[in-house]
Amino acid sequence: MLTNMHVAIIGGDARQLEVIRKLIELDARLSLIGFDQLDHGYTGASKVRLDEIDISDIDAIILPVSGTNGEGEVETIFSNETVILTEEIISKTPKHCVIYSGISNTYLDRIVKQSNRELVQLFERDDVAIYNSIPTVEGTIMMVIQHTDITIHNSKVAVLGLGRVGMSVARSFAALGAHVKVGARKTEHIARITEMGLTPFHLTELEKEVKDIDVCINTIPHLVVTASVISKMPAHTLIVDLASKPGGTDFRYAEKRGIKALLAPGLPGIVAPKTAGQIVANVLSQLLLELLQHREENE
Known part of the structure; x- marks a missing residue:
């Protein structure tokens, strides 16, 4: 279980809905950024703006499959809000915070490296x-x-x-x-x-x-x-x-x-978003459980 683990899910498409469902099942505490137009309400998840959450309390950040663009903007299908991920934001997270993204680019690589945080590219995994x-x-x-x-x-x-x-x-x-x-x-x-x-x-x-x-x-x-x-x-x-x-x-x-x-x-997200989302959700949940276990062992 991921009880009390604070995860920020920033933007994304229909695949992220499966990630949200899976992490709620595991009792994680979720902050959903870029989901204000999502009709569905999730118990245990809060729809918030990026500037409304305590960044220093976040254990993991989950980005969409696309990560960010070259200026740090995150795709937000369920919001008109422009969300930009910066080095300043990542630097305010705890040192154990891990950023998960489908893919990366030069911008995302740079801000994560300069913040001395770990970046996991899910689509690099076999x-x-x-x-x-x-x-x-x-x-x-x-x-x-x-x-x-x-x-x-x-x-x-x-x-x-x-x-x-x-x-x-x-x-x-x-x-x-x-x-x-x-x-x-x-x-x-x-x-x-x-x-x-x-x-x-x-x-x-x-x-x-x-x-x-x-x-x-x-x-x-x-x-x-x-x-x-x-x-x-x-x-x-x-x-x-x-x-x-x-x-x-x-x-x-x-x-x-x-x-x-x-x-x-990106065909999986187009032809079978539910299945594609479940694939990402299952791998992500396992990675977060391992992260939590590693943290508890070192405390």
């Missing part, structure tokens, strides 16, 4: 990423069905990258009857693709490998689907880019060429 690959795959299948005029069965699909998402996407499209080829750089990934019964190719051969594909699914967060690569694709090819913004595709050239290219990061 468990979160693997669980999240499930709704990501379902969302990708949905997008391919919506934006093509052929069946996935018997289509030619190129998946770029064999990370945690790439592996799930490649396996699922193959299970639906697609002819799947997977591009990777590491020799161990090439070996794994072969073991999975799929067709491997090295990313240096990408221009040659896209000449006959129907769908290209990119999971690599670097520019790999370049203008040169797109110029070799058939005109009907659909590109679905699952990499974090700005993606790994030259979207300008794709539009110029008339090839449909969709940037689709």
